[in-house]
Amino acid sequence: MTTSIRRRRAALTTGAVAIAASLALAPTVASAATPADVAQNGGAARSIDDSTQVLLDSVDGGPAKNVILLIGDGMGDSEITSARNYAYGAGGQLPGIDALPLTGQYTTYSLYKDGPNKGKPDYVPDSAATGSAWATGTKTYDNAISVDVDGVPQDTLLEIAKANGKKTGNVSTAELQDATPAVQSAHVAARSCYGPDTVTQCGADALDQGGLGSISEQIIGTRADLTLGGGAASFEQTARAGQWQGESLFDQAADRGYQVVRDAAGLDALASADQSEPVLGTFTDGNFPTRFAATTATVGGADLAPQTCQPNPDRLSTDLSLRSLTEKSIDLLDDDNGFFLQVEGASIDKRDHSADACGQIGEVLDLDEAVQAALDFAKADGDTMVIVTADHAHTSQIVDSTPPATLSTALTTVDGTTMKIAYGTAAAGGSQQHTGSQLRVAGYGPGAANVVGLIDQTDNFFTIANALQLDRDLDGLSSDATLSAPSEVAPEAEFDVTASGLAGDRQVSAVLDADGAAAAVDLGPVDVIDGVATVTVQAPAEPGPFTVTLTGAQSGVELVAPVSVVEGAVVPAPTTSPVPVDPSADPTTPAGALPGGGDAAGGTGSGPLAFTGSEALPALALALMLVASGAVLVLRRRRRLVATGELGSQL
Ligand SMILES: [Zn+2]
Incomplete structure (x- = not known):
């Protein structure tokens, strides 16, 4: 049967994804099995x-324009094998996961946070430490969300890719606050925040405690x-401090320009996802329901009649499957500058914790479909790296005979034989444990050769950052920022102050x-959108100099606009300050760029500050493009200040 040998062999090549996909099974009932010739010489061979x-031919030194990182939470070799056995047969192949041409193994250990072993390896990690490892390149302790063992925030791939002008996406079947999605977008000491x-x-991470806020x-x-x-x-919760205190987080997101969607129709209707109108899509209150109904492992359970996995009636519609979310994300993110997208199949881990064999198998199959979608895009695009891996190994083991004292389940596979799966790290009703084994990491596309061999989970960060040629110096990406503002304004006039070139920042604080x-x-803080932040300010009533200072929340870069209140002044075209101020720099920074430097401009109406049009015009154009979202934000803020009397008394 050379045909089937060739078929499986060809599927190892990246050019054969479509062939492999044709072997896909119906979602709930296995319909193909290991080829009958596995007993023949070479019949089971894959290569x-x-x-x-x-x-x-698979090795391409890059760079890559796009990266899609797919994570099977808790997807160790055992979880991959049992899913393959069940749905495609022992001699079959998962059409997505098994189709990546370059594979390696990586170590996943975390570090101890405290005590005499602080900083030493903790052999069995959790999803927080492991996600932080690939998101930041820094190993840390269990429970940490992208902070190091000392609690210091570490820049994430998503943040860095965004600062470098890449579009970014983060998709999970878990709660978005769960560790794997959280590590790309948050920095907290404890994952349950x-x-x-x-x-x-x-x-201390809470906003009202002066922290960065909840996940x-x-x-x-x-x-x-x-x-x-x-x-x-x-x-749905309500902010307890900050600019949006008293508002729900959904309302806050909408106020900040997000397209908030809650169902499949809303997702389907989206035509764009960008910094002006980013997408926040949540489709369940908690985690997504699984693909298959749960099975219950019991002591001696593998001696009972073997089961087949049944569809879960609570599963979301297929247009919210992980494959569909991945395809929609790629559609929305793909543009000339490229993108970084992380996709997580979350409940392989969660069902493994619950000793639920069908639950975990269904989630592997779901992830596999997302991998197929990613590979389909990458193959057509030619400039996309795809990495498929996991965060940590897990409990489930494929065993030969029913273990006498631990939980087990028997399933009938597509091969027509019985597969016994055992869960040996917790008693009935308990939570099965993660394990400390190294994991498979597989890649396709430019830069993917870096997954080959034995690597560490933190290498994933560098593999991706290098492939995308990301500049990891976020402070440096804001160091050439400029500020434009009028030099003179009439008493109580409204005017805009616009900072541009703040690529390394996500917010600025603004002070008059x-x-x-x-x-x-x-x-108040103002969002930086595509490197630009615009603050609408009301001038003081009294003639004289004042300053508006914008400070990059992430870089610390400080930009100061000296402005004068002059009776009868007409707001002129904004000007650009010549020098951004580094707060750590020597205090002899040029006059006119420091708080109080406004004295230099005087109150005598000397006209607009000098500026170079080549610097200011792009910023102006961007500011005009963004005026809708920015103005809404600032006006909301002003209403609140007026309402509380702060603005009138101070200005
Ligand atoms: Zn877990």
């Missing part, structure tokens, strides 16, 4: 021909172009400081 040329109401879990609030602030998954419940006023006026 009977010489592979050298195929492998050589989901929303404003998780007060105890958030501790949900940070997801909004990080502003990926697209974020899709579960976890709506936390976005008038000579003689009792205190500076906090104009």
Whole structure:
């Protein structure tokens, strides 16, 4: 049967994804089995021909324009094998996961946070430490969301890709606050800091404690172009501090320009996902329901009649399957600048914890479909790296005979034989444990050769950052920022101050400081959109100099506009400050760029500050394009200030 040998052999090559996909099974009932010739010489072989040329053809040094990283949470070798056995047969292949041409193994250990072993390997990690590892390149402790062992936030691939002008997406079948999606968009000490109401879990990370806020609030602030998954419940919570105190997080997202969608129709209707109108899509309050109904493992369970997996009646519609979400995400993110997209199949892990064999198998098959979608795009695009891996290994084991004292389940596979799966790390009703084994990591496309061999999970960060040629110095990406503002304004006039070139920042803080006023006026944080932040300001009533200072929340870059209130002044075209101010720099920074430097401009109406049109015009054009969302934001803020009397008294 050379035909079937060739078929399987060909599927090892990247050019054969379509062939492999044709072997896909119906979603609930296995319809094909291991070929009958596995008993023949070479009949079970997967690579009977010489592979050298195929492998050589698979190696492409890059760079890559796009990267799609697919994570099967808890998807160790055992979980992949049992899913393959069940749905495609022992001699079959998963058409997505098994089709990637370049494979390696990676170590996943985490680090101890405290005590005499601080910083030493903890051999069995959780999803927080492991996700942080590939998201940031820094190993850390279990429970950490993209902070190091000392709690210091580490820049993530998503944040860095965004700062480099890539579009970004984050998709999961879990709650979006769950560790794997959270590691790309948040920095907290404890993974359970989901929303404003998780007060105890958030501790010092809470906004009202001066922290960066809960995971949900940070997801909004990080502003990926697209974020899709579960976890709506936390976005229903109400901010306890900051600019949006008293508002639900969903309302906050809408106020900040997001397209908030809650169902398949809303997702289907989306035509764009970008920084002006990013997408926040949540389709369940918690995690997505699984593809298959749960099975219950029991002591001696593998001796019972073997089962077949049944569809879960609660499963979301197929237009919200992980494959559909992946396809929609690619459609929305694909553009000339490229994108970084992370996709997680989350409940392989969760069902493994619950000793639910059919549950975990269905989630592997779901992820496999998403991998097929990613490979289909990458193959057609030619400039996309796809990496498929997991975060940590897990409990389930395919065993030969029913274990005497631990939980087990028997399933009838597509081969027509019985597969016994055992769960040996917790008693009935308990949570099965993660395990510390190394994991498969597989790649396709430019840069993917870096997955080959034995690597560490943190290598994934560098493989992706290098393939996309990302500049990881976010402070540097904001260091050439400029600020434009009028030099003179009439008393109480409204005017815009626009900072541009702030690619390394996601927000700026804005402060108005008038000579003689009792205190500076906090104009609140403002989102940086495509490197630009615009603050609409109302001038003080009293003639004289004042300053508006914008400070990059991430870079610390400080930009100061000296402005004068002059009776009868007409707001002129904005000007550009010549020098951004580094707060750590020598205090002899040129006059006119420091707070108080506004004195230099005087109150005598010397006209607009000099500026170079080549610097200012692009910023102006961008500012005009963004005026709709920016103005709404600032006006909301002003209404609140007026309402509380702050603005009138200070200005
Ligand atoms: Zn887990």
